[in-house]
Amino acid sequence: MKKYDFSKIEKYWQKEWEKEQVYFAQDKSKKEKKYILIEFPYPSGEGLHIGHLRPYVAGDVYSRFLRMKGYEVMYPIGWDAFGLPAENFAIKKGVHPSLSTKGNIKNAEAQIKSWSIGFDWSREVNTTDPEYYKWTQWIFLQLYKAGLAYEAEGFINWCPRDKTGLANEEVVGGFCERCGANVEKKELRQWYLKITDYAEKLLEGLKTLDWPEKIKIQQENWIGKSEGAEIDFEVKGTEESIKVFTTRPDTLFGATYMVLAPEHEFVLKLKNKISNWKELEAYIKKASAKSEEERSLEKTGVKLEGVNAINPANKEEIPVFIANYVLSGYGTGAIMAVPAHDERDFEFAQKYNLEIKKVILPILAKNPVGSAQGVPSEVAVQSECWIGNGQLINSDKFDGMDSEKAKQEITKFVGGKKKIQYRLRDWVFSRQRYWGEPIPLMHCKACGIVPVPEEELPVTLPEVKKYEPTGTGESPLAAIDSWVNTKCPKCGGPAKRETNTMPQWAGSSWYYLRYADPNNKKEFANIDLLKQWLPVDVYFGGMEHTTLHLLYSRFWHQFLYDQKLVPTPEPYIKRVPHGIILGADGEKMSKSRGNVVCPDEIVRKFGADALRMYELFLGPHEAMVSWNEKGILGISRFLERVYKFFQIENSEGKDDENIKVLLHKTIKKVTEDINEFKFNTVISALMIFLNGVEGRELKRETKQIFLKLLAPFAPHLSEELWSKLGNTTFIQKEPWPEYNEKFLKEDNYELVVQVNGKVRAILVVSVGIKEQEAQKLALADEKVKSFINNQKIKKVIFVPDRLINFVV
RNA sequence: GCUUGGGUGGCGGAAUGGUAUACGCGAAGGUCUCAAAAACCUUUGGGCGCAAGCCCGUGGGAGUUCGACUCUCCCCCCAAGCACCA
Numbered sequence: 056m057k058k059y060d061f062s063k064i065e066k067y068w069q070k071e072w073e074k075e076q077v078y079f080a081q082d083k084s085k086k087e088k089k090y091i092l093i094e095f096p097y098p099s100g101e102g103l104h105i106g107h108l109r110p111y112v113a114g115d116v117y118s119r120f121l122r123m124k125g126y127e128v129m130y131p132i133g134w135d136a137f138g139l140p141a142e143n144f145a146i147k148k149g150v151h152p153s154l155s156t157k158g159n160i161k162n163a164e165a166q167i168k169s170w171s172i173g174f175d176w177s178r179e180v181n182t183t184d185p186e187y188y189k190w191t192q193w194i195f196l197q198l199y200k201a202g203l204a205y206e207a208e209g210f211i212n213w214c215p216r217d218k219t220g221l222a223n224e225e226v227v228g229g230f231c232e233r234c235g236a237n238v239e240k241k242e243l244r245q246w247y248l249k250i251t252d253y254a255e256k257l258l259e260g261l262k263t264l265d266w267p268e269k270i271k272i273q274q275e276n277w278i279g280k281s282e283g284a285e286i287d288f289e290v291k292g293t294e295e296s297i298k299v300f301t302t303r304p305d306t307l308f309g310a311t312y313m314v315l316a317p318e319h320e321f322v323l324k325l326k327n328k329i330s331n332w333k334e335l336e337a338y339i340k341k342a343s344a345k346s347e348e349e350r351s352l353e354k355t356g357v358k359l360e361g362v363n364a365i366n367p368a369n370k371e372e373i374p375v376f377i378a379n380y381v382l383s384g385y386g387t388g389a390i391m392a393v394p395a396h397d398e399r400d401f402e403f404a405q406k407y408n409l410e411i412k413k414v415i416l417p418i419l420a421k422n423p424v425g426s427a428q429g430v431p432s433e434v435a436v437q438s439e440c441w442i443g444n445g446q447l448i449n450s451d452k453f454d455g456m457d458s459e460k461a462k463q464e465i466t467k468f469v470g471g472k473k474k475i476q477y478r479l480r481d482w483v484f485s486r487q488r489y490w491g492e493p494i495p496l497m498h499c500k501a502c503g504i505v506p507v508p509e510e511e512l513p514v515t516l517p518e519v520k521k522y523e524p525t526g527t528g529e530s531p532l533a534a535i536d537s538w539v540n541t542k543c544p545k546c547g548g549p550a551k552r553e554t555n556t557m558p559q560w561a562g563s564s565w566y567y568l569r570y571a572d573p574n575n576k577k578e579f580a581n582i583d584l585l586k587q588w589l590p591v592d593v594y595f596g597g598m599e600h601t602t603l604h605l606l607y608s609r610f611w612h613q614f615l616y617d618q619k620l621v622p623t624p625e626p627y628i629k630r631v632p633h634g635i636i637l638g639a640d641g642e643k644m645s646k647s648r649g650n651v652v653c654p655d656e657i658v659r660k661f662g663a664d665a666l667r668m669y670e671l672f673l674g675p676h677e678a679m680v681s682w683n684e685k686g687i688l689g690i691s692r693f694l695e696r697v698y699k700f701f702q703i704e705n706s707e708g709k710d711d712e713n714i715k716v717l718l719h720k721t722i723k724k725v726t727e728d729i730n731e732f733k734f735n736t737v738i739s740a741l742m743i744f745l746n747g748v749e750g751r752e753l754k755r756e757t758k759q760i761f762l763k764l765l766a767p768f769a770p771h772l773s774e775e776l777w778s779k780l781g782n783t784t785f786i787q788k789e790p791w792p793e794y795n796e797k798f799l800k801e802d803n804y805e806l807v808v809q810v811n812g813k814v815r816a817i818l819v820v821s822v823g824i825k826e827q828e829a830q831k832l833a834l835a836d837e838k839v840k841s842f843i844n845n846q847k848i849k850k851v852i853f854v855p856d857r858l859i860n861f862v863v
Numbered sequence: 864g865c866u867u868g869g870g871u872g873g874c875g876g877a878a879u880g881g882u883a884u885a886c887g888c889g890a891a892g893g894u895c896u897c898a899a900a901a902a903c904c905u906u907u908g909g910g911c912g913c914a915a916g917c918c919c920g921u922g923g924g925a926g927u928u929c930g931a932c933u934c935u936c937c938c939c940c941c942a943a944g945c946a947c948c949a
Contacts, residue, residue, distance in 0.1 A: 227944095228945090228946090268867080269866090269867050269868065269943090269944085272866070272867065272944095273866085273867080273943095273944060273945080276865095276866065276867095276944080276945060277944095277945080279945095279948065281948075281949090283949080299949080300948095300949070301949060302948095302949065303949075314949090347947085350947080351946080351947055354947075379947090380947050380949095381947080381948095381949080382947075382948065382949090384948085385948045385949080386948075386949070389949095390949050391949080392949085393949090397949065398864095398947090399947050399949075400949080402947090476948080476949095477948095478948050598943075598944085601944080602944085602945090672875090672876095672886085672887075673875070673876090674875060674876060675876085677868095678869090678876095679942075679943085680875075680876095681874095681875075683874080683875065683888075685874095685888060685889075686874095686875065686887070686888055687888095688887090688888075689886085689887040689888060690887085692887095692902090693887085695902090735875095735876075735877090735886085735887095736876095736877070736885090736886080738886080738887090739876090739877075739885070739886035739887075740886085741886095742886055742887075743885075743886065746886090805882075807881070807882050809881085809882090809929080809930070811929075811930085812881095812928090812929055812930040813930090814881095814882055817882070849929085850929060851929090852881090852929050852930075854881060857881060857882095858881055858882080858930090860881080860929055860930065861929085862929045862930095
């Protein structure tokens with residue numbers, strides 16, 4: 056018997072498919088469209104690894120399934136090729152990033168093709184192609200013209216290793232998301248995108264999406280909406296007042312001091328009233344230089360001597376502090392401190408011996424302690440700091456009022472204003488690095504900031520010898536005089552180009568739109584084509600992008616929708632996340648650990664079909680799993696057995712009843728589980744089928760159906776066997792098999808007989824028997840008899856076609 | 864600390880109120896072979912027992928139910944995300 060020569064077979068069919076363009080997505084097709092998307096890769100020097108494959112294979116299996124179901128499927132690919140690694144490589148080797156990128160893309164493309172991931176290569180995009188980033192720049196200009204891009208000076212996150220500013224989203228636990236360096240604070244002039252203007256829309260839009268709840272919740276928390284009030288505190292003996300944001304105006308009578316963030320400008324106004332100015336200045340300087348992470352270690356502060364504020368509720372004078380635990384970027388950068396009802400204020404007040412005044416009495420539970428949400432437990436009631444709601448005390452005429460009501464009433468009483476506050480901060484959009492899209496603006500002495508006229512786009516990256524980031528806060532582009540100095544398109548006078556570049560998230564914020572119309576020279580994409588393909592039906596990708604790419608691209612999309620440039624309010628309808636693949640040692644794969652698995656080697660050893668199937672068989676798609684080299688043997692054996700099974704003389708076998716039932720059950724299971732992205736159980740269903748039919752003769756039709764079910768997973772093997780059966784079509788163009796309800800039912804089933812809930816016997820009986828009959832059969836069984844042991848039967852539970860339970 | 868998932872054989876995992884451990888890996892024994900590999904067959908949660916069989920068993924404890932991996936409450940542990948957001 057011939058051995059399954061996967062290497063030869065796979066190469067053969069890959070050529071055949073390429074000839075026939077089987078993955079080509081037809082514009083204006085009569086079929087219903089499906090747009091399946093994976094996060095396009097970054098073409099690194101190491102090539103694609105085993106982890107990239109997971110979503111690609113999932114998307115590929117799903118796409119193949121949908122094509123067989125009769126849809127016009129677009130499953131495109133491109134390259135997210137701007138970014139630090141290419142630039143760092145260039146610095147090290149002296150090779151221009153565009154060159155190394157080109158080589159890397161070539162390699163990755165060969166890899167992907169060797170796995171037969173069915174991408175439509177005719178739609179390939181590359182974010183570093185001027186024909187592409189021309190439109191990235193164009194979209195930026197639209198944002199600028201709409202007032203959503205602005206320049207500001209301020210403290211931003213700064214990565215000392217990459218020597219560039221970072222967005223809030225790129226700081227993960229105080230470290231640079233890219234390189235892991237400890238992020239610092241630095242005062243810099245930066246470009247921002249006003250993503251905060253879209254906070255509400257981003258929140259609202261989530262409700263319409265078919266995304267896993269956990270992703271929605273993560274985005275929701277990141278946007279962090281909270282409702283409260285803004286209240287002014289007068290400063291005694293001045294015309295000044297300090298505005299605070301609070302979600303707890305009901306505790307206003309308990310505000311015994313105020314705190315300003317170290318960056319708060321207010322202190323400058325009262326400089327000459329503050330008697331301890333020197334001390335204060337030193338403190339502010341020290342605190343500002345520290346990152347938020349460092350600041351959070353210990354609460355410290357300095358009192359503004361000689362300045363007192365007035366609590367607007369009870370007119371009492373209260374001290375004002377500058378302290379590190381108040382953030383300048385949130386609310387007004389100033390708070391009213393209520394130590395009796397806020398843990399942070401409580402901690403600070405204890406340390407600095409400040410007055411703690413209780414104004415909320417926890418409402419004691421009508422229900423038993425701990426039985427419902429928001430009901431204080433005994434412990435909480437006794438504690439010094441109660442942060443829940445309750446009944447007001449020590450609050451004059453509001454005494455006895457409920458917290459919720461008091462929030463409204465006290466806000467009104469002191470002339471405060473209801474206010475909605477978001478945690479989301481504006482997107483720091485400029486980078487001081489070379490390998491990114493130049494921001495298409497100019498600075499003119501006479502006209503100020505002037506956008507580059509649209510017809511002059513793209514503003515291409517100049518060729519340079521030195522890519523090194525300067526570290527000064529200036530991009531390396533700033534050193535190229537010939538590029539920087541230009542003419543103002545408005546007044547014709549001398550102007551300088553903006554030298555900052557865009558972050559890597561720019562190109563990826565709209566790439567899925569370009570796929571719909573990748574070669575358009577006149578617009579970023581034609582609206583009719585966008586209407587045809589959008590929205591993305593299923594987007595496969597990693598959890599790590601929840602508050603980065605996924606948030607950014609939704610923002611851009613919503614903006615483009617408001618500009619009537621895209622046809623849908625949201626870009627991606629369904630999101631299917633995947634877990635990361637760990638090394639065999641259960642650790643994250645990394646070069647330094649030496650646990651990286653090379654997919655090319657696996658393909659050589661076991662073939663692409665085996666690699667594809669094993670990726671899916673590892674475990675549930677969303678779960679984190681460890682790679683186990685030995686596990687792939689199981690898949691390899693399965694494919695080998697399939698091959699051998701189909702080598703048996705192709706006589707017209709006849710299916711018995713059991714095989715028919717098994718077949719239809721398998722069709723049902725495979726179809727349903729693919730629809731739910733439960734690929735691991737699909738594969739086990741295919742194995743169960745083979746286990747059930749091996750060594751028996753099958754009808755040709757049954758064999759063909761099985762091959763079709765296998766086709767999305769092992770496209771090469773199934774195509775080979777399909778043609779061996781004498782078919783001249785491609786199996787992947789065949790219609791997906793349907794199951795028939797009437798074949799799902801067997802004649803007999805195993806009736807489980809329980810006594811007091813314990814299984815005591817299993818009887819084979821015919822399907823559909825009534826309770827009485829089942830009872831008679833069960834009671835006739837010797838074992839059942841012995842367990843009932845002549846006791847009185849109190850109750851009988853009968854579940855049709857499943858079990859009968861006697862309670863004695 | 865908060866939010867969201869999880870905890871099932873030696874291992875990856877299956878089962879969302881009805882036979883726990885499907886499917887695969889590994890292991891043990893066997894067939895084939897001079898031998899080995901591959902392949903194939905059998906066994907494989909634990910305890911007691913010669914056996915038939917019985918008892919126990921899904922992180923721990925309670926509860927609901929004829930019946931709980933599945934539902935409810937409390938606790939422990941692991942993972943991911945957020946973290947002074949007033």
